[in-house]
Structure formats: C-alpha cells, structure tokens
Amino acid sequence: MARVVVDVMLKPEILDPQGKAVEGALGRLGLQGVSSVRQGKTFTLELDGDLDEALLAQVHELAGSLLSNPVIEDYVIRETSA
Amino acid sequence: MARVVVDVMLKPEILDPQGKAVEGALGRLGLQGVSSVRQGKTFTLELDGDLDEALLAQVHELAGSLLSNPVIEDYVIRETSA
Amino acid sequence: MRIGVVTFPGSLDDQDAARAVRIAGGEAVTLWHGDADLHGVDAVVLPGGFSYGDYLRCGAIARFAPVMGPLVDAANGGLPVLGICNGFQVLCESHLLPGALVRNDHLHFICRDQKLRIESTSTAWTSSYEVGQEIVVPLKNGEGGYVADEATLDLLEAEGRVVARYLDLNPNGSRRDIAGISNARGNVVGLMPHPEHAVEALTGPTTDGLGFFTSILKGLVEAS
Amino acid sequence: MSRHADTVADAIAHPEREQPYAELGLKPNEYADIREILGRRPTSGELAMYSVMWSEHCSYKSSKVHLKQFGDKKPETDTLLVGIGENAGVVDIGQGWAVTFKVESHNHPSYVEPYQGAATGIGGIVRDIISMGARPIAVMDPLRFGAADHPDTHRVLPGVVAGIGGYGNCLGLPNIGGEVVFDDCYQGNPLVNALCVGKLRHEDIHLASARGVGNLVVLYGAKTGGDGIGGASILASETFEDGGPAKRPAVQVGDPFMEKLLIECTLEVLHAGLVEGIQDLGAAGISCATSELASNGEGGMRVDLDKVPLRDHTLTPEEILMSESQERMAAVVTPDNLEAFLAICAKWDVDCAVIGEVTDTGRLVIEWHGEVIVDVPPRTVAHDGPVYERPYARPSWQDSLQAADPSSLARPASAEEIRETVLRLVGSPNLASKTWVTAQYDRYVLGNTVLAQPEDAGVIRVDEESGLGVALSTDCNGRFAKLDPYNGAKLALAEAYRNVAATGAVPLAVTNCLNFGSPEDPDVMWQFSQAVTGLADGCLELGIPVTGGNVSFYNQTGEVAIHPTPVVGVLGVIQDVAARTTMAFRTAGDAVLVLGE
Ligand SMILES: Nc1ncnc2c1ncn2[C@@H]1O[C@H](COP(=O)(O)OP(=O)(O)O)[C@@H](O)[C@H]1O
Numbered sequence: 001m002a003r004v005v006v007d008v009m010l011k012p013e014i015l016d017p018q019g020k021a022v023e024g025a026l027g028r029l030g031l032q033g034v035s036s037v038r039q040g041k042t043f044t045l046e047l048d049g050d051l052d053e054a055l056l057a058q059v060h061e062l063a064g065s066l067l068s069n070p071v072i073e074d075y076v077i078r079e080t081s082a
Numbered sequence: 083m084a085r086v087v088v089d090v091m092l093k094p095e096i097l098d099p100q101g102k103a104v105e106g107a108l109g110r111l112g113l114q115g116v117s118s119v120r121q122g123k124t125f126t127l128e129l130d131g132d133l134d135e136a137l138l139a140q141v142h143e144l145a146g147s148l149l150s151n152p153v154i155e156d157y158v159i160r161e162t163s164a
Numbered sequence: 165m166r167i168g169v170v171t172f173p174g175s176l177d178d179q180d181a182a183r184a185v186r187i188a189g190g191e192a193v194t195l196w197h198g199d200a201d202l203h204g205v206d207a208v209v210l211p212g213g214f215s216y217g218d219y220l221r222c223g224a225i226a227r228f229a230p231v232m233g234p235l236v237d238a239a240n241g242g243l244p245v246l247g248i249c250n251g252f253q254v255l256c257e258s259h260l261l262p263g264a265l266v267r268n269d270h271l272h273f274i275c276r277d278q279k280l281r282i283e284s285t286s287t288a289w290t291s292s293y294e295v296g297q298e299i300v301v302p303l304k305n306g307e308g309g310y311v312a313d314e315a316t317l318d319l320l321e322a323e324g325r326v327v328a329r330y331l332d333l334n335p336n337g338s339r340r341d342i343a344g345i346s347n348a349r350g351n352v353v354g355l356m357p358h359p360e361h362a363v364e365a366l367t368g369p370t371t372d373g374l375g376f377f378t379s380i381l382k383g384l385v386e387a388s
Numbered sequence: 389m390s391r392h393a394d395t396v397a398d399a400i401a402h403p404e405r406e407q408p409y410a411e412l413g414l415k416p417n418e419y420a421d422i423r424e425i426l427g428r429r430p431t432s433g434e435l436a437m438y439s440v441m442w443s444e445h446c447s448y449k450s451s452k453v454h455l456k457q458f459g460d461k462k463p464e465t466d467t468l469l470v471g472i473g474e475n476a477g478v479v480d481i482g483q484g485w486a487v488t489f490k491v492e493s494h495n496h497p498s499y500v501e502p503y504q505g506a507a508t509g510i511g512g513i514v515r516d517i518i519s520m521g522a523r524p525i526a527v528m529d530p531l532r533f534g535a536a537d538h539p540d541t542h543r544v545l546p547g548v549v550a551g552i553g554g555y556g557n558c559l560g561l562p563n564i565g566g567e568v569v570f571d572d573c574y575q576g577n578p579l580v581n582a583l584c585v586g587k588l589r590h591e592d593i594h595l596a597s598a599r600g601v602g603n604l605v606v607l608y609g610a611k612t613g614g615d616g617i618g619g620a621s622i623l624a625s626e627t628f629e630d631g632g633p634a635k636r637p638a639v640q641v642g643d644p645f646m647e648k649l650l651i652e653c654t655l656e657v658l659h660a661g662l663v664e665g666i667q668d669l670g671a672a673g674i675s676c677a678t679s680e681l682a683s684n685g686e687g688g689m690r691v692d693l694d695k696v697p698l699r700d701h702t703l704t705p706e707e708i709l710m711s712e713s714q715e716r717m718a719a720v721v722t723p724d725n726l727e728a729f730l731a732i733c734a735k736w737d738v739d740c741a742v743i744g745e746v747t748d749t750g751r752l753v754i755e756w757h758g759e760v761i762v763d764v765p766p767r768t769v770a771h772d773g774p775v776y777e778r779p780y781a782r783p784s785w786q787d788s789l790q791a792a793d794p795s796s797l798a799r800p801a802s803a804e805e806i807r808e809t810v811l812r813l814v815g816s817p818n819l820a821s822k823t824w825v826t827a828q829y830d831r832y833v834l835g836n837t838v839l840a841q842p843e844d845a846g847v848i849r850v851d852e853e854s855g856l857g858v859a860l861s862t863d864c865n866g867r868f869a870k871l872d873p874y875n876g877a878k879l880a881l882a883e884a885y886r887n888v889a890a891t892g893a894v895p896l897a898v899t900n901c902l903n904f905g906s907p908e909d910p911d912v913m914w915q916f917s918q919a920v921t922g923l924a925d926g927c928l929e930l931g932i933p934v935t936g937g938n939v940s941f942y943n944q945t946g947e948v949a950i951h952p953t954p955v956v957g958v959l960g961v962i963q964d965v966a967a968r969t970t971m972a973f974r975t976a977g978d979a980v981l982v983l984g985e
Contacts, residue, residue: 001117007124009124009126010266013313014266014311015266015269015309015311015337017267017268017269017270017271017309017337018267018271019125019126021271022125022148022149025148026127026144026148029144029148030140031140031141031144033129033130033131033137034127034128034129034130035083035128035129035130036127036128037125037126037127037128038125038126039123039124039125039126040123040124040125040126041121041122041123041124042089042091042121042122042123042124043101043104043119043120043121043122044091044101044119044120044121044122045108045116045118045119046116046117046118046119047115047116047117048115048116048117049115055115058112058113059113062108062111062113066104066107066108066111066220066224066225066228067104067220069221069224069257069264071256071262071263071264071311071312072264072266072311092641095613095614095700096613096615096641097610097613097615097640097641097643097699097713097714098641099217099219099641099642099643099645099646100217100219100220102643103216103217103219103220103225103645104219104220104225106737107216107220107224107225107228110228111228121219121220151501153500153501153639154501154504154639154641173645173648173649173736173737174558174645174648174649176559176560176648176833176834177560177833177835179834179835180832180833180834180835183835183852212833213560214557214558214560214644214645214648216645217558217643217644217645217646217648218558218645219645272550272827272828273550273553273554273557273828273829273830274827274828275826275827275828275829275830275831275832276827302832304557304830304832304833306557358832360835361832361833361835364835366838366849366965366966367832367835367836367837367838367849368832
C-alpha cells in the first residue's frame with residue numbers, strides 16, 4: 001500500500017505569524033543559529049492500492065485546489081512507502 | 083546553509099478531526115482509493131551554519147517539548163538542503 | 165424582497181443574518197448547503213461561523229458545496245452577494261473576490277467592538293452609508309488578516325473596491341487595514357466584521373450595521 | 389491478532405482467576421461487593437464497567453451523604469420542573485419556557501493537555517444540556533490558575549483559554565462570563581470549570597431512560613476510539629497473550645464541528661418526536677450510557693458491542709466499554725421511528741448505529757462476537773454504588789489560620805505608600821482587566837447577548853418577542869472558603885446572587901462545582917462538609933434550590949490540597965431584558981447610594 005504526502009507551505013512573500021512566534025520561542029529557549037522558521041501543513045493520504053499516474057494526476061489537481069490555496073500557498077507532493 | 087524540517091503528527095490513536103474533514107471533502111470531489119487522511123504540521127528551520135550534533139540534539143529536545151506535545155503528538159526530524 | 169441566507173454545516177451566524185434582514189424589512193429565505201438552486205432569491209448572504217469546522221482552511225471545503233455552483237454563476241451574472249467573516253473567506257476561496265484571509269498576526273481569536281470607515285458606497289451593500297462614515301460593529305475572527313499581492317492591492321484601491329477599513333487599531337494584520345472589499349461590479353462584497361451583530365441597540369454595540377441590509381433592500385426595490 | 393474475550397461462561401468456569409481490581413481503582417471491599425452482587429467473579433468487561441462507574445467521579449461515593457442536604461433543605465419552590473439527579477436541572481422561567489444549566493469541572497485533563505482538556509470540558513457540559521432536550525444558548529468558564537508569573541502557568545493558561553474559545557466559538561455559543569483567579573495553591577491543580585445554559589419549551593423536556601420493551605438503542609455521533617482509557621489497558625493486557633495491547637492515550641481530543649452537528653441533529657430528532665430516552669456519553673462512555681438508560685427505564689437492555697462504529701479496530705471490548713471518545717450520544721428509539729431517525733442523522737452527516745434493544749429481563753446483557761461478556765443488574769452499576777461516610781475533623785490549623793487576622797498587617801502611612809499600594813492592587817493579576825482573556829471568546833453569536841464581559845453577570849434573551857431572559861453569574865473566593873468553608877460557601881452564593889439581582893433579574897436556582905482536595909484527608913472532608921452545609925443553608929435562607937452540580941476531588945499535589953473552591957452559579961429570570969441594569973454609572977448628577985452595612 002502506498003502513501004502520498006502533500007506538503008503545503010505559505011508562499012515566501014506571505015507573512016507567517018505562526019512561524020515567527022515559534023522562531024521567537026525557540027530563541028527564548030536558548031536555540032542559537034536558526035535564522036528563520038516557517039510553519040506548514042502536511043496531508044498524509046493512505047492509499048488502498050498503488051499510486052498510478054491517473055491517481056497522481058488527480059492528487060495534483062486537488063492539492064492545487066482543495067488542499068492549498070494558490071493565492072497564498074505552494075505545495076509539494078512526496079511519495080513514501082507506508 | 084542547512085535546513086531542518088520537524089514534522090509533527092497526531093499519534094495514530096488520537097482523533098484527527100481535520101484529517102477526517104479533508105478525507106470527506108476529497109471523497110466528495112471524486113477522489114477514489116484513499117483509505118485515510120491525517121493532517122500534520124511542519125516546522126522548517128533555516129540554519130545560519132551547518133547542522134552539527136549539538137544543534138541536532140537541541141532541536142530534538144525542543145521538537146519533543148515546544149514543537150509537539152508528547153501526550154498526543156509524535157515528531158520526526160528531517161534534514162534537507164536549502 | 166427575498167434575501168437568501170446559506171447554512172453550511174458549521175455556520176453559526178445564519179440566524180443573526182436572517183434577523184438582520186428581517187429588521188431591515190426584508191424576507192429572509194433559508195438556503196441549505198446541499199440545495200441545487202437558489203430558490204429565486206433576490207440576493208444572498210453567506211454568514212459567519214466555522215463551516216466544516218474551519219478545518220483545512222477557512223471556507224476551503226464550503227466552496228465545494230452544491231449550492232455554491234449556482235451561487236457563483238449567479239454572482240458572476242450580477243446577483244448581490246454579501247459574505248461576512250467565514251462568508252468572506254468562502255468568497256475568496258471561490259475566487260469571486262481576490263486575495264485570501266490568513267491567521268491573525270497575533271495568533272489569537274479576537275472579539276471586539278471595531279471602528280471602521282466606509283470607503284465605498286457604490287456597492288450593492290453600502291449605498292445607504294456616506295463615504296468616510298465611521299461605524300462601530302463587532303469583529304470576531306481567528307483568521308481575518310486580508311492578504312493579496314501588491315498589484316492586486318493597488319488595483320483594489322485604484323478601482324475603489326476597498327469597501328471598509330479598520331480605524332484606530334488593525335485587529336488582525338490585514339494589509340492596508342482592509343476590512344472589506346468588493347468585486348469590480350460591486351454586487352459581491354466580503355467583510356470581516358459582523359454588521360449583523362449591530363442591528364439592535366439591546367444586543368449590539370450600535371445599530372451601525374443595519375445599513376448593509378437597508379442598502380440592499382433599497383437597491384432591490386428601486387431596481388424592481 | 390486473535391483473542392478471546394473474558395465471557396460470563398469463563399467467569400463461571402474459572403472463578404478464582406486473579407483480577408487487577410486495585411489497578412483499576414477498586415478497593416478490596418468494593419471488589420468483594422461486586423462478586424457478591426453477581427454471585428461469581430466479574431468478567432473483565434464487567435470489572436471495567438464497575439470500576440469506572442464506581443469511581444469517585446461517576447458515583448459520588450464520598451460526597452453523596454453530604455450532597456443529600458441540597459434535597460433535605462430544599463426551599464419551597466414551584467419553579468423546578470426537573471430536580472437533582474438528572475443530567476441537569478430544569479427551571480421554569482414562565483411563558484412556557486424553561487432553562488437548564490449546569491457547571492462541570494475538567495481540571496485534571498486541562499493540566500495534562502491544556503487546549504484539549506479545556507475544549508472537551510466545554511464539549512461535555514454542552515452535551516449534558518442537549519440531552520435534556522434544550523438548545524444551548526451560552527457558556528461561562530470559571531478558571532483558577534497558579535501564580536501568574538510561574539512558567540507552568542504560561543504553559544497551562546494560554547492553552548486553556550484557547551481551548552475554551554476554540555471549542556465554544558466553533559459551536560456558536562456566546563461566552564457571557566466566568567472568572568480568572570491566580571493563586572499559588574492551584575499551581576499543580578488548575579481549575580477549569582465550564583457552565584452551559586440551554587433553553588427549551590416545557591413540553592420538550594427529555595429524560596435519560598430506556599422504556600418500551602423492543603425499543604432500539606441507537607448510538608450516534610463520533611466513532612469510538614481509544615481515548616481516555618488508560619485504565620482499560622490493564623484489563624486488556626490480561627487477555628493478550630503476547631506483549632500486551634497498544635498504549636492508549638489518557639487524553640481526549642475534541643471535534644467541535646462534530647459537536648455542532650450533534651447539537652443540530654439531536655434537537656431535530658427530539659423535536660420530530662423520534663426519541664423515547666436520551667443520554668450523552670461522557671465519562672465512562674458506553675458503560676455509563678447503557679447502564680444509566682437501563683437503570684432509569686424498564687431495567688433491561690441487550691447490547692451487541694460489535695455494532696459500535698469504531699475508529700480503531702484494535703480496541704478490546706473492555707476498551708470499547710470504557711472509551712471516553714467525545715461527541716457521542718445514545719438514544720432509545722421505537723422501531724417505527726428508526727428510519728426517520730436515520731434520515732435526520734444522514735442529513736447532518738452524523739454516524740449512527742443500532743447497538744441494542746430494551747428488554748424486560750432486568751439485566752444489562754452485553755455481547756461480543758456472539759458471546760455474553762456482561763450480564764449485570766444495571767442499577768448496581770449506575771445507581772447503587774458504594775457510599776462512604778469518610779471521617780472528617782476540623783483541621784488542627786484552622787484556629788491559628790483564623791487568628792491571623794489582617795489587623796496585624798502594616799498599614800500604608802504616607803501618601804507615597806498609599807499610592808504604591810493602590811498601584812500594586814490595580815496591577816495585580818487578580819484585579820486587573822480580564823479583557824486579554826475574554827477578547828478571545830465570541831460573546832455576540834446568536835444575537836441574544838444583552839450583558840456579558842465586563843458586567844458582573846451575563847444576561848441572555850430567551851424570547852425575542854417578549855424580551856424574557858435569564859441572568860447568570862458564577863463566583864467563589866477560595867481564600868474566604870479556606871478561612872471558613874461554611875461561610876465561604878455562603879459568601880460565594882451571596883455574591884453570585886447579588887450579581888444576578890443587580891442586573892434586575894430575580895434569582896431562581898443554583899448550580900455548583902465543588903473543587904476540593906482528597907476526600908481521604910479528614911481536613912479536606914471537613915472543608916467539604918462545611919461548604920456543602922453552608923451552601924444548603926444559604927439556599928434555604930434565600931429560598932432558591934440547588935438544581936445540580938458537580939464534585940471534583942483529589943485536586944492536590946502530594947499532601948497539599950487546593951483552597952476549598954466551591955464555585956457557585958446562580959440563575960435568575962428577567963421579564964424584559966430591555967429593563968436590565970448595567971454596571972456603569974449612566975448619567976452625570978445621579979445620586980450614588982450604598983446599600984447594606
Ligand atoms: N474566564 C472567563 N471567561 C469569561 N468571562 C470572564 C472570565 N473571567 C472573567 N470574566 C468576565 O470578566 C469580567 C471581569 O471579571 P472580574 O475582574 O473577575 O470581575 P469581578 O472582580 O467584578 O468579578 C466579568 O464580566 C467576568 O464575567
């Protein structure tokens with residue numbers, strides 16, 4: 001059985017207040033050497049069968065419409081084994 | 083410059099209402115063959131320099147306390163190149 | 165005049181929007197997210213709330229509800245539509261309005277009595293206000309920061325499509341203090357604050373919100 | 389993984405098997421009682437049910453003997469339509485309207501996982517209200533934390549506030565008041581109490597009982613998962629041959645969206661007249677719902693546990709019985725009405741399954757894979773649990789505590805010292821504005837909020853035509869209660885009563901959430917008995933009944949208990965909300981009067 005992971009990140013030019021807050025907190029807790037933090041979302045889809053081309057195309061379609069909002073977000077699709 | 087990604091997921095046995103909602107929406111939009119969807123968070127840390135052992139240990143420490151709540155969440159650390 | 169109010173699973177302010185329509189003198193018509201048509205209404209309000217729990221992104225799942233098909237077509241054909249808060253998010257997700265609404269910059273849900281300046285009175289929903297009029301209505305959201313790229317923001321300003329702006333305090337980090345915008349034609353308006361909670365002196369901070377509902381009713385009567 | 393559940397036949401065939409009752413929190417005498425009731429050893433499923441239902445939390449075994457006073461000293465009143473003992477009391481407010489309200493604690497879960505603990509606290513109390521047939525119309529949240537500048541408070545408080553807001557806002561219930569109190573004594577034991585009020589027409593009152601032999605038991609709402617069943621793993625490990633079961637989480641995660649659907653779905657099936665009895669699933673989940681429904685009804689029920697919709701298919705039957713998965717309800721439905729019931733669930737996209745039926749056997753029988761794993765008299769699980777007369781005695785330190793009165797404290801002498809004192813008071817977290825908390829709560833939704841923060845009491849319009857409304861306030865000063873628990877409880881009542889009266893409403897009824905340390909400590913038990921007596925006496929003097937409440941014991945770290953904190957909620961009725969009085973001075977030149985001593 002295959003697993004597909006869709007990573008969704010805010011576009012670089014969009015302010016990420018959550019990432020900023022985490023960045024501040026990490027610094028206060030003594031973590032040095034981190035220049036920036038961005039927070040994103042992942043969707044892990046467990047498939048019944050294998051990932052074929054048709055399914056992948058459909059996942060791409062939905063990643064770019066439902067799972068991310070192209071006005072503010074980018075997405076990447078990763079395939080991992082379950 | 084290195085980049086560290088911390089993936090945070092709800093533990094498998096914990097209810098994931100968001101994942102469930104996405105699963106429902108994907109189904110209504112005609113995606114077949116997906117047995118379940120889980121939603122997680124990612125934190126992408128851009129480093130000033132390289133990732134050494136000491137820093138990695140510190141990231142582990144904070145991933146298990148600040149970035150995730152071990153009562154309900156698991157985390158994984160991935161290293162990627164920027 | 166019949167104003168439809170759409171209820172999605174998780175809509176919360178649908179009763180309030182219907183009440184505001186009635187107080188303004190209109191007839192409120194209940195529309196269900198699963199409806200295949202708009203029951204011949206003269207205008208539609210997409211109310212506030214947490215449609216589908218606000219899971220994924222606010223408004224992202226509601227956008228695909230059956231009723232949204234005919235609604236998008238009708239809006240493109242000139243049907244007046246007002247999206248309040250979650251409704252505004254649905255309108256952006258549906259691409260009836262440009263831009264998007266993101267997490268508040270301070271990361272908290274915020275509920276406050278918010279001062280606004282009405283910037284445009286040439287929309288279907290703001291004609292009974294004066295340009296520059298200052299009003300106070302409740303604001304309550306966790307993801308109310310309006311964002312769009314610079315070119316879009318410039319275009320909105322140039323075309324007079326910024327409908328209302330936050331005054332005194334920007335409560336969520338919205339670009340250029342934008343509280344509401346319209347489409348080019350002015351029939352579709354999205355608004356983060358809640359005018360439907362400011363229609364009765366007893367329960368609202370003011371009755372300043374009533375103007376959105378009287379505007380549309382007056383406009384419809386004049387047009388008919 | 390094949391495993392064999394412990395059946396009634398096994399219990400009879402292997403009577404002497406060792407059982408982990410102590411790990412499940414049962415005392416040797418309690419275990420002996422169970423064996424006596426059943427005439428054999430319990431199965432692991434039965435042990436699971438008795439252990440959760442006989443816990444302090446579910447059985448009120450240490451508090452019952454004291455709480456009786458609320459009934460014994462109940463003032464003459466004709467406003468109570470449903471009294472103590474049901475999910476929540478129901479109060480007549482006139483014009484055919486009634487309201488139901490209750491406050492509950494979710495203290496410990498909120499310490500472990502602040503966001504989810506507080507969120508599911510709201511979820512639980514809201515389900516209590518809908519199970520009475522009422523539409524929830526507002527929530528309140530009396531909160532107590534440790535020192536404001538303590539790092540752990542920085543972990544707990546933001547999560548709790550975000551959780552209450554996250555769940556309540558998403559349900560569309562206005563938050564009309566509460567408390568935020570800081571005191572070192574709550575450092576390891578923050579108090580998260582949640583109140584919900586709902587409205588209903590008199591004819592819409594519903595009770596939790598399973599009547600009508602042949603009627604169906606329907607479970608609806610979220611699927612059952614492995615939430616909040618840390619304890620059951622002990623049982624499961626008994627029956628697993630190798631290794632033991634998966635570790636189960638002790639916390640529950642809430643889904644407010646599901647709860648919103650559950651509210652709408654429940655009110656629709658109730659109004660359509662499709663329900664004979666109804667019960668929410670809270671602590672003790674299916675164990676509680678089935679035994680209480682059966683115990684309140686004809687006394688018999690047969691349940692097929694295989695029919696329970698599961699989120700996690702590795703759950704053992706004991707775990708299914710104990711699971712505290714949120715957002716679930718159980719209803720008793722006649723076979724004729726089932727189709728209509730299912731249709732309404734489908735409309736709201738709510739999962740639903742028939743899991744059993746009402747019988748006339750007087751027994752609660754639960755089957756798993758075709759074998760009987762539970763066969764008990766339901767009353768012995770739900771209502772006839774153990775009752776303790778815990779020893780109590782006035783603490784040895786009480787006199788010296790009371791002797792240390794403020795007259796020994798230094799008084800500010802100079803203008804400079806007075807100025808400093810005033811500034812310190814104004815800046816102290818307990819007196820400073822709470823807007824930073826309340827601004828995270830929606831107080832406008834539903835459009836009927838007439839008074840909310842920063843007023844002393846919240847006021848909600850119940851009837852838009854007539855203006856009929858209710859006022860609510862919750863109060864308690866734990867320091868007063870520590871100094872004198874009897875009068876401290878009376879003071880809490882008096883404060884809430886005054887706050888309600890000051891809006892122009894007539895106080896009608898009382899709910900409470902009694903937060904204390906360990907009942908096994910005679911000092912704490914004394915505080916408890918004093919506070920209950922004080923509250924009961926105060927209610928009798930003021931002429932308003934206690935309609936329900938909640939007891940939270942074991943709020944202590946090691947030997948040190950929190951201050952006794954009997955939070956009191958008072959509800960009043962106001963004929964026309966337009967006539968309410970606010971806190972603010974309205975008009976320059978008005979006379980200012982002080983009433984009382
Ligand atoms: N946790 C809370 N949730 C909702 N409202 C709260 C909460 N805490 C305080 N409030 C509200 O804030 C206002 C001020 O609270 P507080 O300073 O405690 O007032 P007082 O000292 O007069 O009781 C009141 O209206 C109270 O109901």
